[in-house]
Amino acid sequence: MKLPSTLLFILLSLICSPARAQTGQAGQGESARQNGTAADSSPVVPSIYLFAIKSAAIKVARGEESKMSPEERDDKTKLPVYSDNVYKVSTDQEMGEHTGVKGNYIVILFAKSDGTRIKIKDANVTSIQCEETDTKNKSSKVLTVFKPSVAYTDDDRDYIFIDVEEIVRDNPQLYSVLDITVARGGGSATHAYFGFYEKWQGYIGKGTVGFWVPFAMFASPLRRTDEGIKFTALPVSLAVGTKYITSSNFYVGGSFILGYALSSARDNAGLYVLQSATPGLLVDLGGWAYVGGIKPINLTTSDVALPFQWVIGVGPELTKLFRGNK
CATH class of the missing domain: 2.70.50 (Coagulation Factor XIII; Chain A, domain 1)
Known part of the structure; x- marks a missing residue:
C-alpha cells in the first residue's frame, strides 16, 4: 500500500527532528564553551x-x-x-x-x-x-x-x-x-x-640632614647710627640642616650656620682681617631667599660685645630669575 506523499513527509520529519535538536543543542553548547573561553582570555586590566x-x-x-x-x-x-x-x-x-x-x-x-x-x-x-x-x-x-x-x-x-x-x-x-x-x-x-x-630631605647626599653652603648674605642689627643702618657682609657660611617639602615646587629649610665677617685693616687699606665668627640660625625659603639671625663672636682684642644681628640673603632661584634663566 502506498502512503500519500504528504503523510510520508510528516513521518520523515518526526524521525529527523530529534537528531536536529540534539545537533542544535550540541552546537549551542560548543558556542557557549567558545564564548566562555573568549571571556576567560579577555584582557585583564590590573x-x-x-x-x-x-x-x-x-x-x-x-x-x-x-x-x-x-x-x-x-x-x-x-x-x-x-x-x-x-x-x-x-x-x-x-x-x-x-x-x-x-x-x-x-x-x-x-x-x-x-x-x-x-x-x-x-x-x-x-x-x-x-x-x-x-x-x-x-x-x-x-x-x-x-x-x-x-x-x-x-x-x-x-x-x-x-x-x-x-x-x-x-x-x-x-x-x-x-x-x-x-x-x-x-x-x-x-x-x-x-x-x-x-617630606624631610637633606641638602647634599642621602638622609634627612645634610651640609650646604649659603653665600652672599648680609647681617645687620637694624639699629640707627650717625652713619645710618650698618650691614656686614657674610661672604660664605657653612650650614647643616634639613628641608621640609611643602609642595611640588617649594620647601622650607632650617639650618644651623657658621660664618665669618671680614673688615678692612685700619693701618693698611689693602688688607682684611677676620673680625668675628658668626654662628646662628637660617631659614631657607625654597631657595628663593634666606632670613635668620646670628650672634657674632668677637675675635679682636677688644672686650666689646657684638649685638645680635638679623640675616638676609638672596637664594639661587631668585638669582636665576634676575638672569632670565627661570
Whole structure:
C-alpha cells in the first residue's frame, strides 16, 4: 500500500527532528564553551592602589575589605591606569592628583570583567617596573621592582604587595613622579603613576640632614647710627640642616650656620682681617631667599660685645630669575 506523499513527509520529519535538536543543542553548547573561553582570555586590566596605612593595604590585598575600619577605607586610593599613548599625554597635567611618600604601600590586583580575582600566574604578568622622573631636573631612572626574568608562572598569589621605601633607594630631589609599569605577555603594558616626595630631605647626599653652603648674605642689627643702618657682609657660611617639602615646587629649610665677617685693616687699606665668627640660625625659603639671625663672636682684642644681628640673603632661584634663566 502506498502512503500519500504528504503523510510520508510528516513521518520523515518526526524521525529527523530529534537528531536536529540534539545537533542544535550540541552546537549551542560548543558556542557557549567558545564564548566562555573568549571571556576567560579577555584582557585583564590590573587595579593599582596606594596606601599610607599598612594594615589597610594588607586587608585589601587579602580580600578582607569587610574588616576595614572607616579610617582604613578612607586611606584606600585607586590610581588611574593608562596605556602608553594616553599616559604620556596625561602625566604633566594630572601628576599632582595623587602623591605618596616613603612609608606608603602599593597593592596590585588582577580580576576578570565580573570582578573575580585571578592569580598572578593566570594574569600572565612578565614584569613590574618603576621609573622615577625628577620633575625639577628633567631626569629619570628605572628602578626594577621585580626583575623581568621572574615570570610569575608558579606564583599562586592573587595580589602583589610593594613597599614604596624599598623601591626608592635614594631621596628624590624635591619632587618625583613614579611610574608603575605592569607588563604582561603579548607586549601589553599598563601604567599607573603618582607624585612622590620625601617630606624631610637633606641638602647634599642621602638622609634627612645634610651640609650646604649659603653665600652672599648680609647681617645687620637694624639699629640707627650717625652713619645710618650698618650691614656686614657674610661672604660664605657653612650650614647643616634639613628641608621640609611643602609642595611640588617649594620647601622650607632650617639650618644651623657658621660664618665669618671680614673688615678692612685700619693701618693698611689693602688688607682684611677676620673680625668675628658668626654662628646662628637660617631659614631657607625654597631657595628663593634666606632670613635668620646670628650672634657674632668677637675675635679682636677688644672686650666689646657684638649685638645680635638679623640675616638676609638672596637664594639661587631668585638669582636665576634676575638672569632670565627661570
